[in-house]
Amino acid sequence: MSRIVGRFEETRASGRAALIPYVTAGDPAPEVTVPLLHDLVAAGADLLELGVPFSDPMADGPVIQLACERALAHGTRLRDVLEMVREFRRTDTDTPVVLMGYLNPVERMGHEVFVTAAAEVGVDGVLMVDLPPEESGDLSGLLEQAGLDPIFLVAPTTSEFRLRHVAAAARGFIYYVSLKGVTGSQNLDPAALGARLGAIRAISDLPLGVGFGIRDAATAAAVAQVADAVVVGSAIVRLAEQHPEAPERFRTAAAEVVREMRTAMDASRTAAPAAV
């Protein structure tokens, strides 16, 4: 069983939604990333999403674009990101790590070289934003052979026909993009979300993570009532922007956001489920 599947079994058994923070590797500086990941776990993260910086992050809003630019300015490359996971795994062998990014750095490294290295350093899942299932055959096959989960996105615009296709290709969990837009947008509609997740559950048994519009603890709590996992990215990454010269203050602030979300999410699950 993959670490991701195992972790979702645990959170399901304990009746809570998983919290998945996203950070861009190398932002604001490469040496911050591994200590930051440990801080996020200590603050209540169940899984981690580690962003691989890319020069042209087409599906991301300004917050993560700037994070990519900061990371690239420090020379953070895909092989550096893999080394960060290796370093993280020295002291944490439990928390699943998903690499999230764009395909081209992986293309350049070569699918086989990438998958072998990712498996070796302890990556658990790979989500390539610009790689829909139709184009992913080769990479998905290699990932699965290596015991890694190919993670795919489902969007509000995904038809039922496509949903079946994505569900068949996906492993680990399905990442539901909660809104039409780029990361960090602010118009998540919790009411529509519940109905939509129900439709996905009718087709797939995989856990459902929701991301792209989780801006604060209240939104996280609302989403936690209907989703198996809450993914929060821009709300954390924007803190790196606010503390450009003080990485330790960024780490403290990021952990604080995760802790608040954790508390709010757990409280919302304990309380009687509200209509969302």
Add this chain to the structure above:
Amino acid sequence: MNEVREAVDWAAFPDMRGHFGPYGGRFVAETLMGALDELQAVYEKYMQDPEFLAELDTDLKQFVGRPSPLYHAERLSRELGGAQVYLKREDLDHTGAHKVNNTIGQALLAQRLGKTRIIAETGAGQHGVATATVAARLGLECVVYMGAEDIQRQSPNVYRMRLLGADVVAVKSGSRTLKDALNEAMRDWVTNVDNTFYIIGTVAGPHPYPAMVRDFQSVIGREARAQHLEMTGRLPDALVACVGGGSNAIGLFHPFLGDPSVEMIGVEAGGEGIATGRHSAPLCAGQPGVLHGNRTYLMEDEDGQIVATHSISAGLDYPGVGPEHAWLKDLGRATYVSVTDEQALRAFHRMTRTEGIIPALETSHAIAHVIDIAPRMRPDQSLIINLSGRGDKDLNTVAALEGMEL
């Protein structure tokens, strides 16, 4: 080589999923997949629909001014002393470049899809102007994304777009040029996909754009083929066109793919020289990768990050190229060369003084290559340059290089 040229069924490409051999495809975030399926369906339906095709044809005649002339540049040919040079005069199309052939077609599709808002990216501003023009004519809202640096160097076109009622948004991320404008247009589309039609200006992007834009631009090659046959009784020996994304080149080349005797040469922007690294020539000096929805040749570093490009012409200043060109290069059906800023500038002046035609700086790259090769060909041979756009938009750039301010 002729075996390849005769063996391939060119009409069968791309395949159902938009692949030209290993290139092309559809590499976008899930949110856009539904819209691309919808676009593909409507494009396939209407390209078979006599009523749609008749409307397109009428617009091309009455609004664009087609057919554009094929002009025998006799004085230039005489000076070069070799092949006869013919110019396919896309600079005479309404709005001054070939771009409008495609925006007319896509806007008609947008209408049929019931979309009320049009977005576009633009480099030199020619595609932006062509999009703003058709949006004005059809009464559609129009937003054009343009790199902040390009807004500086192509200010006449920015003003034209604004006169036409378009909202021109300056893109300040990344290298502030065409690729960043494309990123920003994609972000807009993903956000407003319900009411918005994205008119991509070149033969790149996710399927069906490379095929669809090619089909709308192929009118150039169909006319040129018939015109050359009528004027000379034979096919040309070579076709030459500049390649940024590659829409004017594929428009000229495609209808000739089944004519094995016709050479095709795409001219990329060599900038300050390939050896300097400051250029925009992915087919000459890049390698295959994935960007902006398709697999194709790219300019990237060893980590797969897209690198900054350079060209004197904003319209060629792009790190990728249409996937069909990538495929034609690998097959050897077309060849791709590069021309420096300086050579392009000299060709710009020579065409202007010799034939009384001021070409766009993009087009000047193709002219520069012909100035190089035509003297080595025989006077009974001929070649066609796609004169893809007029140079009025570049007067500020050229004057500034010569120390003048207009």
